[in-house]
Amino acid sequence: MKEGFAIGGGLLAIGLLLQLTLGAIRWYAFAWPVNLIVLTAFLLFIVVATFLRNNNYPFHFLTTHRAAVPALVYAAALTIIMGLTRQSEGGSWFHDMLAFWPFALIYVYIAFLLALISFRRLSHMLRHDKRHHKGTHRNWLRDISFLLNHVGLFLVLVCASLGSPDIQRLRMVATIGQPESRAFNEEQLVKSIPMTIELKRFILETYDDGSPRRFASEIEVLVDKKKRVMATVDVNHPAKIQGWKIYQYGYDTSKGADSQISILELIHDPWLPYVYTGIYMMLAGALLLFLQRSYSSRGLTEEEYRKRLKAKDARKAEKAKKQKEFFSTDKTEHHKHHSHHSGSSEHSGHSGSSDHSGHSGHSDSDDPLPPHFHVEH
Amino acid sequence: MTWSYFIYFAIVAVLLWTFGALSAWKEKVRGAYLFTAGGLLVFFSFIIGMWITLEHPPLRTMGETRLWYSAFLPLVGLIVYARWNYKWILSFSTVLSTVFICVNIFRPEIHSKTLMPALQSPWFAPHVIVYMFAYALLGAATLMAVYSLAKRPKSHTASSSGTAHRSLMSSIDDLVRVGLAFLTFGMLFGALWAKEAWGHYWSWDPKETWAAITWFGYLVYIHYRQMPTHRRRIALWMLILCFVLLQVCWWGINYLPAAQGMSVHTYG
Numbered sequence: 195m196k197e198g199f200a201i202g203g204g205l206l207a208i209g210l211l212l213q214l215t216l217g218a219i220r221w222y223a224f225a226w227p228v229n230l231i232v233l234t235a236f237l238l239f240i241v242v243a244t245f246l247r248n249n250n251y252p253f254h255f256l257t258t259h260r261a262a263v264p265a266l267v268y269a270a271a272l273t274i275i276m277g278l279t280r281q282s283e284g285g286s287w288f289h290d291m292l293a294f295w296p297f298a299l300i301y302v303y304i305a306f307l308l309a310l311i312s313f314r315r316l317s318h319m320l321r322h323d324k325r326h327h328k329g330t331h332r333n334w335l336r337d338i339s340f341l342l343n344h345v346g347l348f349l350v351l352v353c354a355s356l357g358s359p360d361i362q363r364l365r366m367v368a369t370i371g372q373p374e375s376r377a378f379n380e381e382q383l384v385k386s387i388p389m390t391i392e393l394k395r396f397i398l399e400t401y402d403d404g405s406p407r408r409f410a411s412e413i414e415v416l417v418d419k420k421k422r423v424m425a426t427v428d429v430n431h432p433a434k435i436q437g438w439k440i441y442q443y444g445y446d447t448s449k450g451a452d453s454q455i456s457i458l459e460l461i462h463d464p465w466l467p468y469v470y471t472g473i474y475m476m477l478a479g480a481l482l483l484f485l486q487r488s489y490s491s492r493g494l495t496e497e498e499y500r501k502r503l504k505a506k507d508a509r510k511a512e513k514a515k516k517q518k519e520f521f522s523t524d525k526t527e528h529h530k531h532h533s534h535h536s537g538s539s540e541h542s543g544h545s546g547s548s549d550h551s552g553h554s555g556h557s558d559s560d561d562p563l564p565p566h567f568h569v570e571h
Numbered sequence: 572m573t574w575s576y577f578i579y580f581a582i583v584a585v586l587l588w589t590f591g592a593l594s595a596w597k598e599k600v601r602g603a604y605l606f607t608a609g610g611l612l613v614f615f616s617f618i619i620g621m622w623i624t625l626e627h628p629p630l631r632t633m634g635e636t637r638l639w640y641s642a643f644l645p646l647v648g649l650i651v652y653a654r655w656n657y658k659w660i661l662s663f664s665t666v667l668s669t670v671f672i673c674v675n676i677f678r679p680e681i682h683s684k685t686l687m688p689a690l691q692s693p694w695f696a697p698h699v700i701v702y703m704f705a706y707a708l709l710g711a712a713t714l715m716a717v718y719s720l721a722k723r724p725k726s727h728t729a730s731s732s733g734t735a736h737r738s739l740m741s742s743i744d745d746l747v748r749v750g751l752a753f754l755t756f757g758m759l760f761g762a763l764w765a766k767e768a769w770g771h772y773w774s775w776d777p778k779e780t781w782a783a784i785t786w787f788g789y790l791v792y793i794h795y796r797q798m799p800t801h802r803r804r805i806a807l808w809m810l811i812l813c814f815v816l817l818q819v820c821w822w823g824i825n826y827l828p829a830a831q832g833m834s835v836h837t838y839g
């Protein structure tokens with residue numbers, strides 16, 4: 195755990211340095227296509243790291259709980275600071291947490307860990323599937339639940355942050371009888387949109403006490419100068435046209451139901467489908483979490499645990515010894531041989547040693563026990 | 572159907588749920604199912620009656636949404652009971668549900684308190700109900716954590732106390748895992764709703780920020796417990812801290828200076 199906290203601390207330090215030298219993060223610099231390039235580079239890096247981690251201690255470490263727990267603690271701590279300080283765009287340091295380098299780096303780190311552990315889990319599942327280990331069975335429900343939760347969160351984190359500079363959020367004042375194609379962004383600059391909107395009717399319904407119960411706009415939209423679409427835009431029920439969502443934003447409150455205008459908000463977020471994919475994956479993952487049995491419901495005694503720990507150490511030492519032999523004999527052939535070799539040693543670790551009989555997967559996890567075993571202190 | 576009949580349906584339903592909860596304590600499983608299901612039937616008939624009379628689902632006023640919490644709590648209680656056979660869960664859901672019912676009976680003026688348009692969303696009820704249930708489960712886990720911390724093992728070597736700890740810890744873990752699942756549902760329903768109502772799924776306003784903090788807190792607990800080298804007492808203290816964070820998220824932000832006038836989630 196100490197290493198994990200040290201890594202997080204290092205990231206905070208780097209973040210502070212970046213904040214001091216470069217200033218706050220300028221997210222708009224990541225607008226398309228920069229975000230796609232960054233994402234591709236990030237994924238490539240993770241793929242390389244996944245292949246490295248089999249024989250590379252630092253990368254291996256990153257896939258263990260000893261890295262995950264401190265990372266989550268740092269994320270919680272920085273988010274607490276965010277929750278305790280007043281946030282405003284362009285604020286300094288803690289006051290604009292989203293543009294604060296240490297905050298962003300910790301979240302990037304979490305995304306990185308999520309990707310590493312997901313790739314690792316996936317490769318375990320595939321390898322297991324190919325070999326049909328005797329005497330072991332994978333718990334597929336657990337694997338799927340794991341992947342849905344972790345990959346889902348990865349997608350949400352990455353696509354929501356990298357996609358944020360591509361979001362367009364515009365306001366338009368639609369007037370009865372006047373087709374309108376000008377919309378304004380937050381800096382009040384006119385932006386072009388691929389449609390013309392005309393307000394046909396504004397609807398305001400009130401409760402008995404006069405407070406608004408519903409306000410909505412019936413609009414006619416001319417899309418790309420050819421197709422006409424009628425739509426009703428209600429609070430909570432935006433219209434969806436050409437990749438844009440059109441929201442009811444406001445009206446002329448001095449005229450109430452007789453308002454001749456309606457203020458609409460037009461939002462375009464090209465990354466939304468990917469974020470939603472992540473959200474739906476997490477929802478499915480949460481459902482499976484609900485069905486799963488507790489990882490701790492089959493506890494081990496202290497003694498059993500120590501035995502396992504010893505067996506694990508012995509296996510590791512043997513593996514290291516064999517690896518050394520390979521390195522010293524033939525370096526050029528190492529790669530081919532190694533993959534074969536590490537596979538077979540894992541195999542023997544699974545079915546060969548008696549203390550491994552009952553549980554599933556996780557064979558080369560650095561933690562001596564799979565997560566569903568634990569020991570009370 | 573109107574609110575004036577509510578009290579009769581409510582009394583019958585609460586009585587049935589109470590019998591169900593008592594049966595569960597006495598390990599009379601069939602009684603627990605039958606009484607609780609009967610109470611749900613009575614309560615849902617009132618809701619459906621209201622629905623038919625109003626010609627829309629009763630989801631527009633505060634009183635109407637409270638009606639749904641009161642119905643869903645015993646329902647989810649029954650599901651959890653069926654899954655894990657916790658003796659106490661039905662008592663817990665019955666008490667909470669009764670609290671909401673009493674608010675509706677004794678403060679009738681709020682029946683007509685209106686919902687602003689943004690709250691009239693199909694997401695509103697599930698979002699709030701799921702959060703309420705998460706709060707209830709995590710509250711129960713916290714109580715058990717406090718109990719476990721307060722109870723010192725009598726002798727250090729006795730393995731029976733170790734076994735007792737272990738079964739208590741696995742109940743706590745079950746509760747936290749299901750609580751976290753509900754917390755995740757609540758948060759993500761909130762995100763999907765926010766996209767429809769306010770145009771973006773996550774804006775880091777104070778309520779959302781604290782929801783994220785709470786969520787991270789319980790994630791720390793779950794992952795920490797999976798470490799073979801974890802310490803039980805540290806894990807239990809984590810749960811208490813997480814529950815404090817949850818309170819900040821639930822009502823504490825109304826008093827946080829940094830959140831004043833910032834949240835779209837405080838409706839007065």
Ligand code: HEM
Pocket residue numbers: 257258259261262263265266304307308311315336337340343344347476483489556559565566790793794797
């Ligand atoms: C959606 C939120 C998350 C949920 C619900 C979740 C849940 C879980 C569960 C249930 C397991 C046990 C898997 C099993 O026993 O099969 C697990 C393992 C793990 N999680 Fe998470 N987790 C989440 C987020 C994270 C994050 C953000 C990180 C990293 C910072 C992380 C890192 C890990 C690691 C390293 C493991 C061990 C993997 C292994 O041994 O194969 N998790 N998680």
